[in-house]
Amino acid sequence: MTPFERRTRACQDRLADADADATALFPSRNLLYLSGFDEEPAERHLLLFVPREGDPVFLVPDLYETQVRAESWVADVRTWSDDDDPRDALADVVSDLDLAGGRILVDDTMWARFSQDLWAALPAADFGLASEVVAPLRARKDDAELDALRRAGATVDRAVERVRDMGADAVGMTENELAAEIERLLADEGGEGIPFGPLVGSGPNGAMPHHGHGDRVIESGDPVVLDFGTVVDHYPSDQTRTVVFAGEPPAEFAEVHGVVQAARTAAVETVEPGVAAGDVDRAAREVIEEAGYGDRFIHRTGHGVGLDVHEEPYIVAGSDRELEVGNVFSVEPGIYLPDEFGVRIEDLVVVTDDGAELLNDTDRGWRC
Template sequence: MPDPDTSPPFTASSDRLRRARELAARAGIDALLVSPGADLHYLTGYRAAPLERLTCLVLPVEGRPFLLVPALEEPAAQTSPAAGLDLEIVSWQETQDPYALAATRLPAVATVGVDNRMWAEKAMAFQAALPGSRQVLAGPVLSELRMRKSPQEVRALRQAGGAIDRVHARMAEWLRVGRTEREIGRDIAEAILAEGHVQVDFVIVGSGPNSASPHHELSDRVVRAGDPVVVDIGGTTAAGYCSDSTRCYVLGEPPAEYRRLYEVLLRAQRAQTDAVRPGITAEELDAIGRDVITTAGYGPQFLHRTGHGIGLETHEEPYIVAGSARPLEPGMAFSVEPGIYLAGRYGARIEDIVVCTSDGGERLNRTSRDLTVLPG
């Protein structure tokens, strides 16, 4: 298990590089190749843009690591936190082959770990430049580092949770009969930025029958009296950490069956958040809510897993799903979001971010989970 990380959430440390190399060695990987994305940000603090030109952290188990960047991106790399780490920043010119350059600087490697989000053309170019090596995914190594959040990372997630809670607390400002989902979504997006995020990651406003589609896209449907509305929203804060929370609203008096459905869902979600503790497995936590929903007769209408990890990305390890025997550990942060969806009629989902602590769980979203009835 990796050592606890004491660095601030938005500042990488040479210790993270050291632990990545140790875990790679244990996995039989001779070098890690990490392209722009959350893994590179986590390890180096450098938020590089994913461009056609190669930017890549080359992290050999033996030898000094280096960050390979296009010459025109070198100033950005040199002013990023990566410049303060124990690695060399190596720039390449437009007429150079950066993959061949990386290969010449690497010791002999039998197995290289390629980050899970590397573009296929880049992974294949590395394979051609390192013909004697075998490529494997670096994800199992890097997710071991990232899924157990440090106290500083938990604090950043707590701040992100508070920011998205402030948006939900203002929902009555925008959610009104006669407005379209798209109009409401536009106002919510502006509020996500105003309430403490630097980026809007997603806005789901599913009204009436659209609430039965878990990943509904904003539409021009006009919200009507009596409509249930599922609002699932999230963004990224300046620290780089994400928020994600879902609440349900209704414009006026909801259908009686919807109230019954919602009460079942609320019991399931509360049972799951209350059950979070070290040692419970991801599939056991999933089953707690699923059993409540199934007993009430809505089992087939719970269409998705209970939750996903969250941190520098909205979706990351660990995943709370049937078939995952991973025991929860202190520092793991994830969503708990059971849902019930009656196709063509309506649906409901309640989502909180929860952090596993040494003796239980901390719910980072604090707005009421009760069905919110707004004027119809």
């Protein structure tokens, strides 16, 4: 049995627990997770139905049939041609699956045009969101997923080391130029794309947590927040380091960097099965608050990472969600001083039987 079929059967178990009759997916991370088929959304009806019992059914345009059969484990592939009305084919599928009057969990990101066609085909059905059954499965990574995440982490580690080795050569570059070089290095190290554009925040730009990159020139002594990742076999890495390429930083910087390092360490040391996600956030936040910078830590401590670079579980204040073996998430405390600089240090961790496994292993210090 392939990992994709195992996930689908586990999804069917959750459908039964949720008293739902089926989940209906369209091109998305959820569809990839269950079927192994990856495609971007488009105007044609391409849907996967996973009923509570029995085998899943693909409904695809004719031109996708060979590709879907080659790339997915799903054997029941129904087709429609461009000369057909896809809504007729959709009506036939939901009738064959006996979904009239049932409870259908629809892909959270399904485009409205396809959702409306489902509603029209099943006017007596009750609808919910697929995340009710799929998100808990995706939150606990299986061996195949962990292997990809480890390889993605190792790839970004190699690129991070090469960025640090630039040292004084990075001074005089613009943030845009350094971001382009980072993308080149990630590809050179074997990355298969990027899950988000590199964040390069130099000097005061680093005080904006989601500053992308711009035309500011990196100067000697500038703290530079570097947040980037790559993709391996559909799974991303995500790592942040705050460095000074050359020269001496502002007077307060070394202290702030040390506080963030200590907060990251405290959070990672808190991770183990059964611990609440909010407790991990609190561990990092207490270190920063005790140092007097509590009001400058302005975001959650972390987010889950999987097929999406932001997914469950979220490491946020007040969350009572208990961590489980196989959860993968970021630990990324930060301190941001407006008009001066920012510091963020981020690693990905896997929850293990007795703690946490780090997926990143590069220098966390600020000197290059």
